[in-house]
Amino acid sequence: MKIQGRLFIWLGIFILAIAVLYGVWSKEAAGTTALFLAFGLAIMIGFYLSFTARRVDALAQDNKEADVADEAGEVGFFSPHSWQPFSLAIGGALAFLAVAIGWWLLYFSAPLIFVGLWGWVFEYYRGESRNQ
Numbered sequence: 001m002k003i004q005g006r007l008f009i010w011l012g013i014f015i016l017a018i019a020v021l022y023g024v025w026s027k028e029a030a031g032t033t034a035l036f037l038a039f040g041l042a043i044m045i046g047f048y049l050s051f052t053a054r055r056v057d058a059l060a061q062d063n064k065e066a067d068v069a070d071e072a073g074e075v076g077f078f079s080p081h082s083w084q085p086f087s088l089a090i091g092g093a094l095a096f097l098a099v100a101i102g103w104w105l106l107y108f109s110a111p112l113i114f115v116g117l118w119g120w121v122f123e124y125y126r127g128e129s130r131n132q
Contacts, residue, residue, distance in 0.1 A: 008046030
């Protein structure tokens with residue numbers, strides 16, 4: 001995480017230089033403010049990653065002698081047969097479409113989103129997977 005911390009700090013310094021340059025040349029408040037906020041965000045992330053890197057064990061990415069296989073391990077558990085993301089995707093698409101077409105479309109998308117979210121959270125607490 002040391003590398004990522006340094007990367008974000010240097011990115012923040014670059015954005016600060018661009019923000020000052022942009023502010024002086026353009027004299028435009030909105031873009032200058034956005035660049036200064038981006039600088040603050042990059043510095044906060046860089047500081048957090050650097051701060052955290054000092055308190056955790058060294059990762060394989062911080063070791064120059066590390067091999068690719070050193071970072072290998074369990075990534076997580078992904079459900080191979082879940083239909084719930086499909087329901088959430090359709091509901092989310094309809095919800096975003098409601099912004100363009102009309103808010104009445106939310107009446108159709110909200111139940112799909114809620115059913116998909118409920119099913120995704122509780123899919124391993126019912127049916128065949130209940131007692132495993």
